[in-house]
Each structure stands twice: as structure tokens, then as C-alpha cells.
Amino acid sequence: MTLIALAATDGMLHFELAAACEIFVRDPTGLADPWYDLVVCGPGPVGVGRFAVTPDHGLDxxxxxxxxIVPAIEDTDAEPPSDLVDAVRAAHDAGARMVSFCTGAFVFAAAGILDGLRATTHWAHTDALAARYPRVQVDPDVLYVDNGAVLASAGKAAAIDLCLHLIRRDHGSTVANAVARRLVVPPHRAGGQAQYVTTPVPAREDHPLATLLPWAMARLDRPLTVADLARHANMSTRNLVRHFTAATGATPSQWLATQRIRRAQELLENTDDSIDAVAEASGMGTATTLRRHFQRTVGVPPDTYRRTFRRG
Structure with missing residues (x-):
């Protein structure tokens, strides 16, 4: 069982702390065994937003x-509490996987564990983070960053995205998708997606992409191109790319690649299909192509992923 320690100190914001508790306290799917054991750690009873929190353990x-997990802190102009910074540094030195939500990245930066690494925070604070901690490679245009042992998300909804990403890493796509359904949120938003876009993912029936996305999802096993999508949407490729990027934060090619990897993950977890069959069903064409893209995106080969997350 993975032990998750959630830091809580005075001046933290309650949304990200509550989101972590909601997602990691119990398995809402019944699919993962074992699930996580979450404890709250703090210097004593603390005020989090308008709520009082009594930690289970001290920061040590x-x-x-x-x-x-270090949730968002409210006052980014002040130095983070020294006892929290020391405890975070000790946890990192002990080999813990470190996760910051939103302005929790300021705590990580103060502890020095982001030196030389990519990181992000809420877009309104990225300039301040970069100016105060020049050794941190601050990326203002992403939802979250995964450096392996150190991860950071942007604000609020992006913290949920990062939680689902952690579950996907630990328990596979099927479990992460089931948790997302319970939360009524998108099952996967790639970390490299923009923090905010001018138009939400299309919900109106008259939106140019409203029928295109389901049409493409039903045809992932076919060699779809951007020209195919544009033709079905009855628009030029340039116009399609503009609408697609505004609505999803990704280009059509990026979106297709993400959906195909997700389809491959689901098939690897839930079927005994050969790697060749999975490659064909997910639109990757050949096992060689699937292995190359899967390794680059997920971090492990399809065979290893299947052995780790195969259901039943």
C-alpha cells in the first residue's frame, strides 16, 4: 500500500487539500488492491481556508x-514556513515521490528540490516563481509536469488532473478512468496542454467540433489524417487547426495521438489481444510503431505496461 502524506499548515488553501483527500482516501472503483493510505501531517491544528484541520501526524x-503532497499556499510573497520546507527537504532526501499543487511549488523551490527541473504553478504566479528561484525551469503553459520523482501542477482543476495522472501511473488507465467518471471530470488531460484556453471543450451541438470528436473516436483504428478530419468537419485544415487548438489546447495530430495511446492502454489492460492487434485497433498500424510511441509517451513498453496493469 502506498502511503501518501498530505502536508497541512496555516495559510494553505482548502480546495487542493480537500481534492487530495476526496481522491486518495478510499478506492471508489473497487478495482485497485491495494489502494492508498493517506495521512495528514502538520505542526498541530491549523487553519486551512475557512476550515480548521487537525493533522494525524507531525511534519516529521x-x-x-x-x-x-504539498497543496497550495495562499501568501506567495512571504517565505514558506521553515518547518515545512525542512520537512519537505527531508522527505525528498528519504526518497519520497514529491507532488506540489498550484503554489505549493514555492515550497518545493524553497527546499531546493526543483533546482534544475521543469516545474509549473498557477499561471498568475509563474513569473514570481521564476524570478525568485532562477534555478527552476518554470513552464507557465502546462497543466502539470512529471519529472519522475518530482511532480508539479498548475491551479485547482490541474491538481485533479495530476491526481488522475498519479493513479494512472500507479494503477493503470482503467482505474484512473473509473475515478474520473466518479468525479465527473475528463479522464485525461495531457500535462502539456495549455493552462487555459479561450473556448471550452465543445459542448454546444452547433460547435464545429461537436460531432467531429465522437466521429474520430469511433474511427481510431483507421489511418485518420488532419485532412480527413477537416473534410468531415467541412472546413479547411487551417481553420480546423484553429478551432481545435482553441477548444482543446492541442492540435488535431496531438489529440489523435493522445486518444490512440489511451485506446492502447485500455486494450492492454482489459484484453488478451496481441501487441500487433492492439496496434491495429488503436490506429498505430504496426507493433513497432506502437512500441515506439508508447514508450515515449507512457515511459514503459506495452508488454511491461500490460504485465503491470492487466485486469483479471
Whole structure:
């Protein structure tokens, strides 16, 4: 069982802390065994937003955890509490996986664990983070960053995206998708997607992409091109790319690649189909192509992913 230690100190914001509790306290799917064991760690009773929180353990308990989560702090102009910074540094030195939500990245930066790494925070604070901690490679245009052992998300909804990403890493796509359905949120938004877009994902029936996306999802096993999508949407490729990027934060090619990897993950988890069959059904064409893109995107070969997350 993975022990998650959630840091709580005075001046933290309650949304991200509550989101972590909602997502990691219990398995809502019945599919993952074992699930996570979440504990809250703090210096004593603390005020989080308009709520009082009584931690389970002191901050020194962070160093005993497999994963440490630091939610957003409200005052980014002040130095983060030194006891929290010291506890975070000790947990990192002990080998914990470190996760920051929103302005929690300022705590990580103060502890020095973001030095030389990519990181992000809420777009309104990225300039301040970069100016105060020049050794951190701040990326203002992403939802979250995964450096392997150190991860950081942008604000609020992006924290949920990062939680689902962690579940996908630990338990596979099927479990992460089931948790997303319970939360009524998109099952996957790639970390490299823009923090905010001018238009939401299309919900109106008259939106140019409203029928295109389901049409493409039903045809992932076919060699779809951007020209095919544009033709079905009855628009030029340039116009399609503009609408697509505004609505999803990704180009049509990026969106197709993401959907095909997700389809491959689901097939690897839930079927005994050969790698060749999975490649064909997900639109990758050949096992060689699937292995190359899967390794680059997921971080492991399809065979290893299947052995880790195969259901039943």
C-alpha cells in the first residue's frame, strides 16, 4: 500500500487539500488492491481556508511516506514556513515521490528540490516563481509536469488532473478512468496542454467540433489524417487547426495521438489481444510503431505496461 502524506499548515488553501483527500482516501472503483493510505501531517491544528484541520501526524512524518503532497499556499510573497520546507527537504532526501499543487511549488523551490527541473504553478504566479528561484525551469503553459520523482501542477482543476495522472501511473488507465467518471471530470488531460484556453471543450451541438470528436473516436483504428478530419468537419485544415487548438489546447495530430495511446492502454489492460492487434485497433498500424510511441509517451513498453496493469 502506498502511503501518501498530505502536508497541512496555516495559510494553505482548502480546495487542493480537500481534492487530495476526496481522491486518495478510499478506492471508489473497487478495482485497485491495494489502494492508498493517506495521512495528514502538520505542526498541530491549523487553519486551512475557512476550515480548521487537525493533522494525524507531525511534519516529521512526511519523511516516512512514499508520496508527499504539498497543496497550495495562499501568501506567495512571504517565505514558506521553515518547518515545512525542512520537512519537505527531508522527505525528498528519504526518497519520497514529491507532488506540489498550484503554489505549493514555492515550497518545493524553497527546499531546493526543483533546482534544475521543469516545474509549473498557477499561471498568475509563474513569473514570481521564476524570478525568485532562477534555478527552476518554470513552464507557465502546462497543466502539470512529471519529472519522475518530482511532480508539479498548475491551479485547482490541474491538481485533479495530476491526481488522475498519479493513479494512472500507479494503477493503470482503467482505474484512473473509473475515478474520473466518479468525479465527473475528463479522464485525461495531457500535462502539456495549455493552462487555459479561450473556448471550452465543445459542448454546444452547433460547435464545429461537436460531432467531429465522437466521429474520430469511433474511427481510431483507421489511418485518420488532419485532412480527413477537416473534410468531415467541412472546413479547411487551417481553420480546423484553429478551432481545435482553441477548444482543446492541442492540435488535431496531438489529440489523435493522445486518444490512440489511451485506446492502447485500455486494450492492454482489459484484453488478451496481441501487441500487433492492439496496434491495429488503436490506429498505430504496426507493433513497432506502437512500441515506439508508447514508450515515449507512457515511459514503459506495452508488454511491461500490460504485465503491470492487466485486469483479471
Amino acid at each position: 512524518h512526511l519523511a516516512r511516506a512514499d508520496t508527499v
